[in-house]
Amino acid sequence: MQYKNAAVTVIAPIVFTVALFALWEAACRLLAIPQTVLPAPSNIWAAFLQFKTPIIDNSLYTLWNTLAGFGIATAFGLLLGIAVGWHRAIYAAVYPVLIGFNSIPKVAVVPVLILWFGVGAVPAIITAFLISFFPIVVNVATGLATTEPELEDVLRALGASKLDIMRKVGIPRSLPYFFGSLKVAITLAFVGAVVSETVGANRGIGFLMLSAQANFQVPLVFAGLMALAVEGIVLYALTALIEMRFTGWAFRGQQN
DSSP: OHHHHHHHHHHHHHHHHHHHHHHHHHHHHHTTOOTTTOOOHHHHHHHHHHTHHHHHHHHHHHHHHHHHHHHHHHHHHHHHHHHHHHOHHHHHHHHHHHHHHHHSOHHHHHHHHHHHHOSSHHHHHHHHHHHHHHHHHHHHHHHHHTSOHHHHHHHHHTTOOHHHHIIIIIHHHHHHHHHHHHHHHHHHHHHHHHHHHHHSOSSSHHHHHHHHHHTTOHHHHHHHHHHHHHHHHHHHHHHHHHHHHHHGGGGGGGOO
């Protein structure tokens, strides 16, 4: 039964993706949609083959910026989430500030970062960090703050300190929240890096797409989007695998 479920999990997305691209190709050909409006998948693939070197180079550059910002966001978000979830008073005090900070459109911050650090990788890394750390903080803090008071009372009666409860109960219980937030944060990190590259950069997939748009090379723009999609799917899948490795106990009921 488990092998059958695993096969379905692998085959179903492939079948759906192939069908989606086939429908896309057929619609573009039957409706004679111009390439400048919506290129067919075959045209996008042709653009990728023609410009594969700059696409791959700029994709790797964007991937590095994304991973750097995501790594900083993971470390900072985990530490801040533990601090916020440590006590309800800290949670109540800091949470409104985090919401206000997250409400600021990050695209409005990019020009300031470029003014401070110049055109390059640093604004993209910082933007990826700024846009991806919030869900990590919120989920970790929520996981810690939702520990049942009755359980804490029992553990305190058995002689456990606040640190013991946090280390042996709170943090393990918040791991599903943490890894769930990582799967959201990794996609947001890509958004932040690409937004920064489109506002001001001399490299990266966002810069490549902006240059292609200026030259009306719409298939190249879509090829860049596809490259970003592939990178995002791969990193999401890797994060999901790590999640299953460390929090498999939380999904045992779903595997039957």
